[in-house]
Structure formats: structure tokens, C-alpha cells
Amino acid sequence: DLLQWPQISKCRSPEMETFSCYWTAGNFYNLTVPRILQLLYKKSNEEDWKECPDYITSGQNSCYFNASYTSVWTPYCVQLASKNEVYDKKCFSVDEIVLPDPPVHLNWTLLNTSQTGIHGDIQVRWDPPPTADVRKGWITLEYELQYKEVNETKWKELKPRLSTMVPLYSLKTARDYEIRIRSRQRTSEKFGEFSEILYVSFSQIGIGCDHCTEEVEFPWFLVVVFGVCGLAVTVISIMLSKQPRLKMLIFPPVPVPKIKGIDPDLLKKGKLDEVNSILACHDSYKTQLYNDDLWVEFIELDIEDPDEKNRASDTDRLLSEDHLKSHSCLGAKDDDSGRASCCEPDIPETDFSASDTCDATSDSDQFKKATEKEEDLLCLDRQDNDESLPSLANTEPQRQHRNTQSENSHLWAPFGDSDESPRPSVHTQISNQNSLTSTDFYAQVSDITPAGRVVLSPGQKSKLGRAQHEGCTEQNFNMDNTYFCEADVKKCIAVTSHEENEPHVQEQSYNEDGYFTTESLTTTVANLRASTAAPPSSEMPVADYTSIHIVHSPQGLVLNATALPVPDKEFNVSCGYVSTDQLNKIMP
Amino acid sequence: MSAKGASLKGLLLVVLLVSHMLLTKEGVTSLPICPNGSVNCQLSLEELFDRAVKLSHYIHFLSSEMFNEFDERYAQGRGFIAKAVNSCHTASLTTPEDKEQAQQIHHEDLLNLILGVLRSWNDPLVHLASEVQRIKEAPETILWKAVEIEEQNKRLLEGMEKIVGRVHSGEVENDIYTPWDGLPSLQLADEDSRLFAFYNLLHCLRRDSHKIDNYLKVLKCRLIHDNNC
Numbered sequence: 160d161l162l163q164w165p166q167i168s169k170c171r172s173p174e175m176e177t178f179s180c181y182w183t184a185g186n187f188y189n190l191t192v193p194r195i196l197q198l199l200y201k202k203s204n205e206e207d208w209k210e211c212p213d214y215i216t217s218g219q220n221s222c223y224f225n226a227s228y229t230s231v232w233t234p235y236c237v238q239l240a241s242k243n244e245v246y247d248k249k250c251f252s253v254d255e256i257v258l259p260d261p262p263v264h265l266n267w268t269l270l271n272t273s274q275t276g277i278h279g280d281i282q283v284r285w286d287p288p289p290t291a292d293v294r295k296g297w298i299t300l301e302y303e304l305q306y307k308e309v310n311e312t313k314w315k316e317l318k319p320r321l322s323t324m325v326p327l328y329s330l331k332t333a334r335d336y337e338i339r340i341r342s343r344q345r346t347s348e349k350f351g352e353f354s355e356i357l358y359v360s361f362s363q364i365g366i367g368c369d370h371c372t373e374e375v376e377f378p379w380f381l382v383v384v385f386g387v388c389g390l391a392v393t394v395i396s397i398m399l400s401k402q403p404r405l406k407m408l409i410f411p412p413v414p415v416p417k418i419k420g421i422d423p424d425l426l427k428k429g430k431l432d433e434v435n436s437i438l439a440c441h442d443s444y445k446t447q448l449y450n451d452d453l454w455v456e457f458i459e460l461d462i463e464d465p466d467e468k469n470r471a472s473d474t475d476r477l478l479s480e481d482h483l484k485s486h487s488c489l490g491a492k493d494d495d496s497g498r499a500s501c502c503e504p505d506i507p508e509t510d511f512s513a514s515d516t517c518d519a520t521s522d523s524d525q526f527k528k529a530t531e532k533e534e535d536l537l538c539l540d541r542q543d544n545d546e547s548l549p550s551l552a553n554t555e556p557q558r559q560h561r562n563t564q565s566e567n568s569h570l571w572a573p574f575g576d577s578d579e580s581p582r583p584s585v586h587t588q589i590s591n592q593n594s595l596t597s598t599d600f601y602a603q604v605s606d607i608t609p610a611g612r613v614v615l616s617p618g619q620k621s622k623l624g625r626a627q628h629e630g631c632t633e634q635n636f637n638m639d640n641t642y643f644c645e646a647d648v649k650k651c652i653a654v655t656s657h658e659e660n661e662p663h664v665q666e667q668s669y670n671e672d673g674y675f676t677t678e679s680l681t682t683t684v685a686n687l688r689a690s691t692a693a694p695p696s697s698e699m700p701v702a703d704y705t706s707i708h709i710v711h712s713p714q715g716l717v718l719n720a721t722a723l724p725v726p727d728k729e730f731n732v733s734c735g736y737v738s739t740d741q742l743n744k745i746m747p
Numbered sequence: 748m749s750a751k752g753a754s755l756k757g758l759l760l761v762v763l764l765v766s767h768m769l770l771t772k773e774g775v776t777s778l779p780i781c782p783n784g785s786v787n788c789q790l791s792l793e794e795l796f797d798r799a800v801k802l803s804h805y806i807h808f809l810s811s812e813m814f815n816e817f818d819e820r821y822a823q824g825r826g827f828i829a830k831a832v833n834s835c836h837t838a839s840l841t842t843p844e845d846k847e848q849a850q851q852i853h854h855e856d857l858l859n860l861i862l863g864v865l866r867s868w869n870d871p872l873v874h875l876a877s878e879v880q881r882i883k884e885a886p887e888t889i890l891w892k893a894v895e896i897e898e899q900n901k902r903l904l905e906g907m908e909k910i911v912g913r914v915h916s917g918e919v920e921n922d923i924y925t926p927w928d929g930l931p932s933l934q935l936a937d938e939d940s941r942l943f944a945f946y947n948l949l950h951c952l953r954r955d956s957h958k959i960d961n962y963l964k965v966l967k968c969r970l971i972h973d974n975n976c
Binding site (some may be wrong): 175176203226229230231232233252259293294295296297299345438548 | 807808811818834842844845846849859868956957958959961963964965967968969974975976
């Protein structure tokens with residue numbers, strides 16, 4: 160065996176009024192002459208070591224210091240020594256070595272039992288250790304209760320608390336329990352000894368339920384497993400579902416940076432030249448082209464329709480002819496209307512290659528100087544237009560057809576090569592026509608219907624105010640066309656309102672804001688027809704504006720087609736919209 | 748901006764809730780404040796004592812933990828304990844050293860003593876909070892506790908002055924005070940000596956906070972509950 164020196168095992172104060180030190184003698188005695196061990200102590204403010212005053216009270220190998228020898232917050236040092244040798248030394252202060260005695264007088268009472276009688280609640284009570292003077296507040300104790308079933312090995316612990324009673328809930332009445340309690344000073348870490356064990360037996364008080372069936376425990380495992388599976392299935396189904404709204408609700412899309420007018424697909428597909436041109440438009444040309452014209456200011460179409468973005472790229476390719484650089488009103492108008500329209504890909508008519516229109520700035524300036532009129536840029540000079548209109552609207556189907564043809568060639572490059580020579584004049588006429596009829600080429604978008612249609616607000620009142628009266632009557636208001644411009648209707652409405660003074664038309668006509676609903680337009684058109692006594696047409700236009708559905712490049716534009724059959728005559732491509740059927744006629 | 752503001756508010760609310768929970772856990776719950784909240788508001792003496800005891804217990808708890816952490820971190824293997832301590836700067840104040848003395852001392856004297864000890868610790872706590880940050884790689888918990896103890900000590904001092912104002916029949920003695928001159932030892936160049944100075948100071952703090960906690964409990968049981976806590 161190893162030689163063990165005598166050592167001080169611990170020093171302890173149960174109530175902060177006295178303290179005792181205990182030591183082990185070791186196996187020293189067996190080897191040498193028995194020596195007498197002494198415990199010496201010293202307070203910090205003293206010089207001499209004194210001997211233990213009481214070796215007996217605390218038992219063998221102990222030293223007991225009673226209240227007169229105890230100063231609580233004074234540092235002590237004790238050492239275990241024999242005559243010449245010091246075997247062990249410890250320094251402490253009494254407040255650090257407080258380990259209270261165990262509580263006494265444990266008892267329990269029944270609080271209540273469950274309806275089935277299988278479980279019961281009890282209240283456990285005890286008294287603080289008698290040595291601790293809790294009543295005068297000299298020491299504050301907290302208690303920890305532990306309990307377990309009789310045949311279990313592991314104790315369950317409750318949180319330490321200050322009170323001397325605690326309820327235990329939901330104990331099984333069929334089983335017996337053991338309870339034990341220990342205490343400690345409130346700010347210490349170490350607990351004192353455990354109290355005696357308290358036995359709880361429900362059968363003793365006659366409510367034991369030995370023959371009760373065991374309650375099925377809650378199947379936590381199954382619940383968790385099924386819950387997780389269900390959640391996984393739900394998540395997967397949401398992710399795979401085609402319902403965009405539900406998907407967006409639960410997995411909201413992360414916003415990615417977007418530059419207006421640039422389709423991210425452009426970048427992916429590598430059409431960098433178009434992207435560059437669009438970017439160039441944004442940066443450098445916008446300020447140059449800004450003028451007082453209200454048309455310019457308001458042209459901001461923010462339709463985030465991916466189809467329309469595609470349209471931009473495709474129609475750029477379509478309209479890559481150089482002749483578009485000439486001083487067409489249309490071209491100028493494109494330049495005018497801020498770069499927004501130039502770079503806004505959602506207006507189909509403006510789909511010249513962006514670089515062309517941007518480069519055509521100088522053209523627009525020259526044109527400006529030429530005309531000396533702001534409005535001429537937009538070709539809103541009604542005089543010219545009206546003169547040209549009758550010419551266009553006259554019964555020269557060929558010419559008009561040709562015009563429209565060439566105009567179509569405007570829009571769709573593959574078709575336009577046949578009209579080389581008359582192009583300039585036709586150009587202006589077409590542009591005039593376009594300018595008149597397509598003063599709504601560029602329009603302030605007042606609203607977007609939930610169905611995805613764009614409603615353009617009526618044009619400038621001043622300019623419309625100059626609308627010629629004859630423009631309405633003479634204009635071949637082609638009812639057969641599925642589309643007609645709002646401005647056309649408006650002018651006619653203005654005319655008819657003057658003539659007819661129909662109140663409901665009037666109020667519709669000066670509806671600057673919001674919608675021209677289909678019904679209102681159709682009624683006004685009906686009124687128009689009634690007033691102007693135009694040849695009745697069986698067909699009523701249904702839609703006023705339609706969003707572009709697909710761009711079949713390079714064949715053209717496919718609009719949300721309505722089911723109206725298009726008569727087989729020249730069609731007035733007003734506003735530049737073409738229906739599917741018209742398109743089919745054009746395409747080879 | 749409103750979303751940003753809302754998220755900031757939410758964050759602030761969460762921080763407040765968490766800090767309140769933490770404080771509640773430590774036992775420093777907010778007792779009901781005066782309904783009027785003005786000059787006329789008078790807390791009862793029982794409530795004042797309740798608050799004082801809670802504060803003193805909290806301070807002692809923090810000091811104890813701080814000392815233990817410091818001991819674990821810096822004092823192992825340096826034999827600080829063996830050098831055994833402890834001439835605390837408040838040793839000159841004669842405070843009751845056992846239960847008998849605590850029973851016999853008059854409550855006004857005891858209150859004055861408590862005030863004296865608290866005042867004597869004002870200065871050291873301020874410097875402790877600042878100097879402990881210079882300890883190499885001091886854990887965040889120690890730093891935080893030092894600041895917290897200093898703050899709570901001030902609050903306890905205010906509370907005690909209120910209690911003394913209520914309880915005292917005669918004039919209030921303000922001359923119980925011990926100056927502290929341990930600042931240079933906290934700023935020694937030698938790391939060992941400096942750490943030993945901290946160890947000492949923290950040990951003294953733990954002891955004195957325990958003393959004050961005890962005295963206040965004794966007073967509370969004596970004055971409020973008539974020795975029947």
C-alpha cells in the first residue's frame with residue numbers, strides 16, 4: 160500500500176456559527192512510532208498558531224470550533240501537524256465552507272387524484288435543519304428535492320427552491336415512491352447531506368390502484384415521424400405545384416436586380432449587342448431628347464411582361480433597316496419620346512433597333528429645325544395629317560394597300576423589299592397616318608387591367624382639341640377591324656358630343672383618367688356609328704387594346720386574338736396593332 | 748423605410764425581452780413601482796427592504812461567480828490561495844463577525860455600517876470595471892459582471908440611503924468610509940502581481956457583498972418580520 164500522509168479532508172460549517180475540521184490519519188501509524196496529530200489554527204490577524212479547542216465533539220480525527228471561536232468573515236488557516244512536521248494546511252473563511260444539515264420532518268399529503276385513479280398529486284413538506292437559524296435571517300437556505308419510484312435507479316430532481324414545501328404531480332398510484340431532500344446556502348454551489356428518505360405509498364391511504372391498466376403512453380415517436388413526413392410531403396408538393404401564387408406565398412422569390420428594359424434572358428442568350436444598345440440608350444440619350452412635350456414625359460411603360468421583353472429583342476432584329484433613320488415622324492417620335500420608349504421593349508411599334516433610333520438623335524434634331532414646331536416631331540400637325548388622311552382613307556385600295564404593305568414592311572423586315580422607290584413619300588404619308596392614328600403609339604398608360612391589358616389615357620386635350628371635325632366623319636372608321644385607337648374614338652366622341660350633346664357620351668369622352676372600358680367604347684362607337692351614319696357593320700369591336708401575346712420572329716406579332724373574323728379588305732393598321740388573323744393574311 | 752423601422756423595432760423588442768428574461772432569472776425582477784410615480788410616492792419600508800435584499804443578493808451572486816471564473820482562469824497554479832489574502836481595505840470598519848454581535852448591534856448602527864461599506868466600495872468598483880478590461884484576454888463574462896456589479900452597487904446605495912432616511916430618528920451619520928488605495932496594484936507591470944491584486948480585490952468583494960447581504964437579511968427579519976422570517 161501506498162504511504163498516505165495525514166491530510167485534512169474538509170472543514171465545514173453547518174450554520175455559519177460554528178465549524179469543524181476533519182482529517183484522515185493515513186496509514187502512517189503502521190510504519191513509525193505513533194505520533195500525535197495536532198490541529199493548529201490561526202486567524203489572519205494573529206501571529207501564533209493555536210491548538211484546536213475541541214477534539215471530541217465532532218468525532219474522531221476532528222476539531223470543533225464553537226461559536227466563541229468562530230468569526231465568520233475572518234480568514235483562518237489550519238494546519239495538521241505533529242511535533243515538528245506539518246502535514247497539511249488549509250486556509251479559508253467560514254462563509255465559504257457552509258454546508259447545511261439536511262432538512263427534517265419530511266411528510267406528504269395527498270392533493271388529488273385523477274378521475275381514473277391512476278395518477279395522483281401530492282404535497283411534500285419539511286422543516287429546515289434545526290441548526291440553521293433561518294428565522295432570524297442569519298442564513299438563507301434553498302432546497303432540492305429528488306424522487307424516484309422504488310424500483311428505479313435514477314433520481315429525478317426538482318429545481319432548487321426557497322420554500323419548504325413542493326407539490327409533486329402525476330405520480331402513479333400503483334407505484335411507491337422515495338423522496339429525499341438536501342439543502343445549501345443560497346449563494347453556494349455545494350449541497351449538504353441528504354435527508355432521510357421519505358416513502359410514499361398510495362395504498363397505505365387506501366387509494367392504491369393495483370389492478371389498474373397501464374395507460375398507453377403518448378406515441379411520441381409516431382407523432383414525430385408522421386409529422387415530419389407530412390411536412391416534407393407538403394413542402395415538396397408546394398415546390399412542384401404549378402400554382403405560382405401558392406408558391407410565391409410560401410417561397411417568395413428572391414428579388415434579383417433588374418435593369419428596366421433588359422431581359423435577363425438577353426444576357427443569357429448572349430445578345431450583348433442589344434443589351435449594350437439598350438444600356439447606351441438609358442445613359443446618354445435620355446436628357447438630350449427631353450423636351451417640353453408632354454408625350455415625352457409620360458412615356459414610361461413598366462409592363463414587366465416577359466413576352467414583351469422578348470418582343471423587344473425580336474423586333475429589334477426585325478426592324479434593322481437603315482432607312483428608318485430618315486426623318487420620319489415616327490422615327491423622330493421615337494427619339495422624342497425619351498429613351499424610355501426607345502428602350503422600353505413593350506411597345507411594339509417602336510421596335511426599331513435601338514441603336515438605330517439612338518443614332519437617329521441627330522436626325523430628330525434636324526427634323527426639329529426643319530419643322531420648327533415641337534408638335535411636328537410627333538406629327539400631330541393635324542393639317543397635314545388630315546390632308547393626307549383622306550388620301551389614305553380614300554377609295555384607293557391599291558395605294559393604301561401598298562402603303563399598308565410598305566408600312567407592314569416597316570414593321571416586318573422580310574416583307575419590305577419591294578417598295579424601295581416610293582418609300583420616302585410613302586414614308587411620310589405612312590408616318591403621317593401613323594402619327595395621326597398612332598398618336599396612341601405613344602401614350603400615357605393610365606392603367607393596366609387585371610387581365611393584363613394596357614389602357615392608355617387619352618392624349619393631350621389641347622392637341623385633341625384641335626382635332627378636326629371632319630376627321631371623325633371622313634375617317635373611314637373601320638368597324639371591321641378588331642382594334643381601333645382610343646384617340647380615334649375620342650375625337651369622334653368630341654365631335655359627336657358637340658353635335659349630339661349626349662350626356663353620357665360627353666362624360667365618357669372627357670374621362671381623362673382611368674379606363675375606357677370596353678362597354679363604354681363600344682357604346683360610343685355605336686353612337687358614333689349612329690351619328691355619322693356610317694355603313695352599319697354587323698361586327699362590333701370587342702377589345703380596345705390588347706396586349707401582345709407572342710412575338711413570332713421574324714414573322715411578326717401575335718396578339719391576344721379575339722375570335723372575330725377579319726373581313727377581306729384592306730385593314731387599317733391603326734395603333735399598329737394587328738390581330739392574329741390579319742397577321743396570317745400577311746404572312747406567306 | 749417603414750419595413751426597416753419595423754424590423755429595428757422588432758429587434759429592439761426582442762433584445763429587451765431577452766434581457767428582461769435574463770434579469771428575471773437572476774432574481775432582479777422589477778417590483779411594482781409607485782402608482783403615482785411622483786414625489787408623493789412612498790414605498791413601504793417592507794418594499795424597500797425587499798428590493799435592497801434582492802439587490803444585495805444579486806451583487807453577491809455576481810461577485811461570487813466572477814471570483815470563481817477568475818480563479819479558474821488565472822489563479823490556477825499560481826498559488827494565490829496559499830498566499831492567503833486578504834487585507835481588504837474595509838477591514839478597518841468594525842462589522843459584526845458572528846450572529847451574536849449581529850443580534851446585539853443597534854439597527855441604526857448596522858445600517859450606517861452597511862452604508863459605509865457600500866460607499867467604500869464605490870471607488871474600487873469603478874476602477875475594477877475599467878482595469879479588468881486591460882487583463883489579457885479577459886473573458887466577456889468577467890467584463891460584463893464587473894460593469895454590472897458597479898451599477899447595482901450604486902442602486903443599492905441609493906436604496907439604502909432611502910431606508911436610512913426612513914428609519915433614522917436623528918441625524919444621519921455620513922462619516923463611515925474607508926478610502927481605497929489599491930489602484931496602483933491593479934496597474935502593475937508584472938502580470939503575476941497584477942493578477943494577484945485582482946484576485947485579492949475580487950475575494951474581498953465577494954466577502955463584503957456576502958456580509959452586506961447577510962446584514963440586510965438580518966435587519967429585514969428583525970424590523971419587518973419581527974424575527975420570524
